[in-house]
Amino acid sequence: MTSLDLAGNWRLSSLDEQTVALMPVPGDVHTALKNAGFIPDPYVGRNELDLRWVAEQDWQIEQDFELSEVDGDWYLDVTDLDTVATIEINGEIVLQADNCFRRYRPDVSGVLRLGDNRIRILFHSSIREGERRQARQPFYVPYHEGNSPIANGNMLRKPQCHFGWDWNIALAPLGLYGTIALRRLEAARIEHVTTQQHHGEGGVDVTVTVTLHAAAMGATPLILSLGEEEVRLDVGVRPGETTVSHVFHIDAPRLWWPAGSGEQALYALSVETASETVTRNIGLRTVELLTDPDEAGSRFAFRINGREIFCRGANWIPADALFSLTSPEKTRDLLQSAVDAHMNMIRVWGGGFYEADWFYDLCDEMGLMVWQDFQFSCNLYPSTPDFLENVTAEVDYQVRRLISHPSIVLWCGDNELVGALTWFKQSIENRDRYLVSYDRLNRTIEQALLKAAPDAVWWPSSPASGYLDYGDAWHADGSGDMHYWSVWHENKPFEDYRKVRPRFCSEFGFQSYTSLPVIRTYAGEDDMNIASPVMELHQKNVGGNERIAATMFRYFRFPEGFANFVYLSQVQQGLAIRTAVDYWRSLKPHCMGTLYWQLNDTWPVASWSSLDYGGNWKVLHYMARRFFQPVNVAAIPSDNGTSIQMSVVNDTARDVTVTLTLSLLTLSGERRDLQSLDILCSPDAAVVATTLDLAEIPADCLLAWRFTASNGMGGEGHHVIGTYKALDLQPAGLGLDVQPAPTGGYDVTVQAAGLGLYILIESDRPGRFSDNAFDLAAGESRRVTFTPSSDSEGEPTFTIYDLHACSRAG
């Protein structure tokens, strides 16, 4: 036996032994306590408020194991240990850890016994540890109090959203989410496997570098294979690290492309010693971040394999607030939803995790480019030598672990730390000190990245207007990436999305309520009012509910009843994000990316996400599949409000001809043809198809369009001059027919007698509709398929919503 996996059921207890439960490892303490009946479900009602005590105390987990041999050198292999923890074997301390993002491999040779052994992990309260570390700082290091109801999370190398966030429950969870195993150190172990690619005329050279770690002088066979080619090396090792490199040459390489731009070719790399095997999937591709200066400032565009790719996507936050509730299947479903909505990039935001290897494997396979933040967000951080040393080790490990994934195209220093310098009294009064401190951290990250992966693409912070530029990238749109939050956080109207011309908008968002079936999982019938204490607790952005309601006053007639309120909140969210994306895509190639905030939710909550907790598609996600289509048509009103440009965008590498039919829709649902035209749009371009004078559109009509593109894509849309609330919408007269679908699931047909806008079919069982949130004119019908999720039980009941019905009088 050379390895003993210690995953499995451990004994969890409080230090006074009053609370004892089983805890599956990997797993988290809160879920174990819930499953054992010690605490209620944290996600239900207002239970969150009664659970702070869990993270205020220390917890221990223990496990007994047997060893039939203890000869030689042994080490413990530990990853994703959350966070300040002491590990003992047979009563001896073998590890004191304080970084959830590092891999620890302490030597445990001296403490193992033949026969029975005991391992114990003591989790120290992050709340108390954060407080202790803050008190030890040479000067106070502020954190964002609005985002972090639990204080001093910035002291710890732990997911920052664990301390609460403006969408997260504040639990400060603790546990072990990765590997815990005992391994015998044979001649050498594999410490790291990294790769570098060189693309030349004659093919691609892939340099594989293996770092071996040994306790003594010796030799080990090393078998490397990439694709069909295999080499066997006999490597002499000395105590400590030995590095070996081998170059594979690949003629006629099949390249890895982002989704929608080509295939996701992957070559299997395997690195094998006598005792272990490490595998990676290598995708051959070049990545460049273009930041050339131009008239507006400087560009921000990704060039993959020599072709500039417009990035369509969203921001990823952790899959769940509690690790034990996550699974690779659930995450696959969320990422698949991103690809299904024509996204080709996600940003792994800096307040969560460096995700597991399998997460990036999925992104590699699906063609989702990853913008990877280093895990620092919205706070200021220490820059003491011990903290920076810890960060250096973290960056070194994470970068070497992840660098071979073709999906990762950018390494970004942090989320919003430059902005954070302007948020706190201390850093406003003494900017020099905090800016220098920030730069020490930022430079530490950059240097550790480039040491581990010299070819990695580095961007200092998101947002940033450029290297060593500490300006306001929330409002300056000429250079770099932008977080445009004036719509939402500054209460600006949706039209303000058209007042900026970002080069790449890596965050912008608008909230909605999570769908009614999800609200029912945490709220009782009596709580179904947006001002109820339960609904307020499931809204983490101060003023969020007021913003949603006030925006409805701005654009819509006020909805009647709770269900309609939830529905309309989702429609207006979709409208907000579509306004931004339609305009910014029309600016291509000035703008080369839009990543909205945020793809997913960590628990059931009102938020900016397009996917509900559990993966159901909100209205925005159905709309995103339309507005992110590689070929799309959008109506863009002019600045002075006198005309509308019909914009055609083509993100594909081929010419397309778009056949566009424009019509007027009367409020009773009659479609009156306006004009039809064919537009040629060259590859990777946006063009104006036609400009309509507003005088051509009567006040009681909507502008509508349908298009088909020569590559098979197509779609439809409508545009309202002014606001929806000004229109005297008439009843849509919707009828619904449900039949079992021949392929499984249900065929749902909606017919309209009048004008139906944003028709939404909702199922009380989880699942996905083939289309939703669409419009119908009088006499039109649409059949969509509802596919229940694999875990869905029972017959679904369908409810239908539309814009007129949600706020009809009487």
Ligand code: BMA
């Ligand atoms: C951004 C993010 C998050 C936050 C979101 C919504 O700036 O980086 O910190 O959740 O805004 O406020």
